[in-house]
Amino acid sequence: MVVGIDGSPSSQAALRWAVRYAGLVGGKVEAVTAWEVPGEASWSAPAVDATFDEEQAERLLVDEVRTVLGEDGASLVHEKLVHGHPAQVLVEAAEGADVLVVGSRGRGGFRRALLGSVGQQVALHAPCPVTIVRPDVPAE
Template structure:
């Protein structure tokens, strides 16, 4: 019997919203308690595709810019020292599919309660609701604090 235990992997969805910032902070605190690692995942699609998108999408957005903004978002929430404990991952695809795929082999998937999707997302269904139904691991849905709202 192998007595070595793998380091817990905590996946967190990041989209630049207040809820995802709160989820990122929660995931880092939780990983610290359980001795885990944090993987911050952003789904990226070409502008105009119906998607949960990387932080601050605009008409000139490209994959390199999405990756830079993900790194900047993590650093703005956690500072340089905190960000050094997080692995950023930009994945092309629909956010539900990206996060459900990322949940494979993870110990926890953390998402915010409300992302950047607005009215269009309400018509299509919430990312947090869909990942809670289809994730391969437990899901924590984090609401922003009163100070963040």
């Protein structure tokens, strides 16, 4: 299975969900982050500044997976950084996957939206079933 990671609470919840599900079905998890060169006319995940390079983005992805899952959980995940627009990267990465998992809201866009633009695009265009995970909501 493929899971999109961008550092948002939704993508962290999606990563945890994907690892739990993979454990139930005996699957493998590939955590994918889309990275775009700073200055391109779109958002990137994780958010970067003009001095950020691809090597730093790769380290950030690995660190994100370890932070969310711990060392033992991170050993179950293969991290992959791909250049391009997040929705397109995830749709292409999902070729041959059993499921594509994304968070309901990422780092960009309008806060009031129920579903992020990347989630909408992958739900429409993915070559496999898509699971959209809402962020963990603390009990009140």
